[in-house]
Amino acid sequence: MTTPRALRRRAARGQRWAGWLFVLPALVAYSVFVIVPLAMTVHYSTLRWNGIGESTFVGIDNYVRTLTDPTLLGIIANAFKLIVFFCGVPVILGLLVASLIRRIATGMLGTAARTILFLPQVIPLVAAGIMWTWLLSKNGFVNQVLSAIGLGGLTRTWLADFGLALPAVGVIGAWVLLGLCTILLLTGMSKIDQALYESARIDGASPWQEFRSITVPALRYEIGVCITVTVVASLAAFDIVYISTLGGPGTTTTVPGLEIFRLAFLGRQVGLASALAVVLVLLVLVTVLPIQRLTREDTAR
Amino acid sequence: MSHPANRARTWRVALATSILVSGLAVAPVAAQDASPAAPRPDCGTEPVELLAYFETGFPIAQALADEFTRQFPNVTWNVREDQFSNLIAQTPRLLTSDNPPDLIRLPTMVTLVQDGLLLDLEPYVTAFGWDQWPESLLIPHRVAEGGRPRGEGDLYAGGLNYSTTGVFYNKEQAAGIGMTEPPATLEEFEGLLAAAKEAGLQPIMQWNAAASGGGLAFPLQNLMASLGPVTPINEWIYQKEGATIDTPSNVAAAQHLQRWIQAGYFPEDVNAIEYTDSNARFAGGEGVFTFNGDWQNAQYDADAPGAIGFFLFPPAEVGGGHAAMSSPLTYGIAATAPHADCAAFFLDWVATDPNARQINVDIGGSSPGGPSDLPLPTVAEGSITNETLAASQVVAAENGLMDFIANATGDIFTGPGGWTPELQNLVGGQQTPEGLLQAVQASYLDDLAQ
Structure with missing residues (x-):
């Protein structure tokens, strides 16, 4: 005779296996x-x-090259410069625009x-890249507007300018x-309790203080x-750069994503391309994980 | 050149391979003894579907394929097209796939030969009598055992045609600045550039955007061959042991180019101008001169009929001999292609059939190659092709044929330290002429070390 306890244990074990069974498809897909x-x-x-063809084992040579070659380091640096535009501008401007919409545009x-x-x-992104290439070209909309308002001296071919191509991207x-x-x-x-704003206003807080x-x-x-x-979008950028500048002029807008593609498929240096890819993954993790931890602690509090 | 005995051995090995890979439905040559008297391979009479990869934007290949089917109705085509840059990325995978192409446009070939992905065409050289053609037509497609250097060894590809490059000019504007005949020396040409600038014209229209690749490589290479000998340039492109691009005469060439940039001979936004824009602007009258090749003839004839002329880039001194970049429209056959004999027959047909040669000149604008005793097809009067064909004869006679410096390695045109970014740097004042050549040479050695 089976005791109820043994039954329960078997059921529990069965449940555990059933759990793994449910996870299995996702696990297989994730692994593959x-x-x-x-x-x-x-x-x-x-x-x-x-x-x-044949491959030779070279140990950490590709990593040494990735982390010492000035050109490759410059390319990695370009990705970090893009953070200012891809991350800084949207987050700060997004906060301002969102509060404006909330306040006045109902x-x-x-x-x-x-x-x-x-x-x-x-x-x-490809369409956006093409559209902006036209807008920023020599006779494009941006330069037309600048000329129309008397700032013709500022016009230039934005995406081919050594100093401004990266900011333009x-x-x-x-x-x-x-x-x-x-x-x-x-x-x-929309989830913030409106009462907080009301009490702040009663206490005489300015809109800036509320914000x-x-x-x-x-x-x-x-x-x-x-x-x-x-x-992540800035460090792993590819589409916009590929369409708008292809890394030019010179290598001023070459980013790791583009260089990995070029090294692997045009230069056929699969080893070096892979090393750069691994370094990129690590850089993304190192940059993003602290942000994750910071926000998680804050929500816990 | 490889040793004749070596050649004969490769002949048999390749033939054996070709029998193996082409299976049972093979053209007659496979069953024959490996002697030059063997019947010429052809496409047989059974239905054959050739799988081919052509380059987008070059209608010549499709036009030739259509005419081929008209003459040999048992042959049909399964044609796929792609951009040149995509082809560079995909060719190795296409050649190793289960469904390998019978005919494929090759952007580069050295590494493909290294990996054994291309069919050795040496057996066909004797079978079709290609050894009776001018050797200069075959040299670009010869690759030594192991893949290096190019220019010698067995044959691994054929050319649909053979382009000629040089200087196209706007006849009206050139006459306006006093050009009555093509400049005889570099100094005369530079005088014309200065005169054009003086007259408020755009002296040179050229492309140099990354998307199209650095078009300033054209005038740079012309300057190199004007100020120095052609052979070292070809040796560098063909990856001969110890070759360098960083020579005193090449530095002088880069210095000339820098002076042209600083003098404003190129459009201010040249780093943003793409190939198609450059041609449209030149045909529209913007630019007295442009550096390009005869593949653009049909478009120029259509856009600005009779208004554009052509001359070869002048030598530094009178009687110095002309040089020009000229490269075949290269097509290869996969090592495992199912219809290799038929594809090779097509390559032979393109160069020898009167209709094919006519199509080549009419649509391709380039010399069809083939045996030197075949007459050149006639060209419509007033077409710029008359001038480029005549020029191609001059260059061949003066031994001035060069491949493109952009073709030296798979990475040398677009990679960091390659021609495109470094020429863009030169335009932007970020690089010196000396530094340009040093950077490219370093990048070249790096590529060879891989």
Whole structure:
């Protein structure tokens, strides 16, 4: 005879197995599409290999090269410069725009503003890149406007200017990501208890004080998500750069994503490309994990 | 050149491979003894579908394929097209796939030969009598055992045609600045550039955007071959042991180019101008001169009929001999291609069939190659192709043929330290002529070390 206890234990064990069974499809998919390719990339990064023929094991040579070659270091630095535009501008501007919409644009106007701001997020990045290439060209809209308002001296071929090509690429990224951040922050704002604002107003707080002391602290989690998404977007940028400048002029806008693609498929240096890819993954993790931890602690509190 | 005995051995090995890979449905040559008297391979009479990869934007390949099917109705085509840059990325994978192409446009070939992905065409050289053609047509497609250097060894590809490059000019504007005949020396040419600038014209229209690749490589290489000998440049492109691009005459060439940039001979936004924009602007009258190749002839004839002329870049001194970049429209056959014999027959047909040669000149604008005793096809009067074809004869006679410096390695055109970014740097005042060549040479050695 089976005791009730043994039955319970068997049921519990069965449940545990059932649990694993439910997880299994996701686990298999994750392994096949994420873990295995990642492990293969790490393996390739220790080889000198053209992708087809014989490969030789070279240990950490590719990593040494990635971290000492001034050109490759410059390319990695470009990605960090992009953070200012891809992350800084959308998050700060997104906060301001979201509070403005919340404060003054209600009803139809608010919906319209939200839709327009979110539109760049819906457009494929390639299309956005092409559109901005036209806007920023020598006879493009930006220069036409500058000439029309008497600032003809400022006109230039933005995407071919050594000093301004990277900021110009950054502007394209900021335009794309601003909508995403604004919508995220707006959603967060709708959860803030209105009573907090009322009592602040009774205490005579200015709109700026309300913003600093109520809105921003309440939005820490949303801000964290915004920063995470946009930092990853800047460090792993590819589409916008590929379409708008292809890394030029010189190598002023070459970013790691572009260089990995070029090294692997044009230069056929699969080992070096993989090493750069692994370094990029680590850099993304090192940059993003502290942000995650910061926002999580804050929400816990 | 490889040793004749070596050649004969490769002949048999390749033939054996070709029998193996082409299976049972093979053209007659496979069953024959490996002697030059063997019947010429052809496409047989059974239905054949050739799988081919062509380059987008170059209608010549499709036009030739259509005519081929008209003459040999048992042959049909499964054509896929892609951009040149995509082809560079995809060719190795296409060649190793289960469904390898019978005919494919090759952007580069050295590494493909290293990896054994291309069919050795040496057996066909004797079978079709290609050894009777001018050797200069075959040299670009010869690769030594192990992949290096190019320019000698077995044959691994064929050319659909052979382009010629040089200087195109706007006839009206050139006459306006006093050009009555093509400049005889570099000094005369530079005088014309100065005169054009003086007259408020755009002296040179050129592209140099990263998306199209650095078009300033054209005038730079012309200057190199004007101020120095051609052979070292070719040796560098063909990866001969110890070759360098950083020579005193090449530095002088880069210095000339820098002076042209500083004098405002190129458009201010040249680093943002793409290939198609450059051609449209030149045909529209912006630019007295442009550096380009005869593949653009048909477009120029259509956009500005009779208004554009052509001359070869002048030597530094009178009687110095002309040089020009000229490269074949290279097509190879996968090592495992199912219809290799038919594809090779197509390559032979392109160079020898009168209709094919005519199509090549009409649509391709380039010399069709083939045996030197075949007459050149006639060209419509007033077409710029008359001038480029005549020029191609001059360069060949003066031994001035060069491949493109952009083709030296797979990475040398676009990679950091390659021609495109470094020429952009030169335009932007971020690089010196000496530094340009040092950077490219370093990048070249780095590529070879891989």
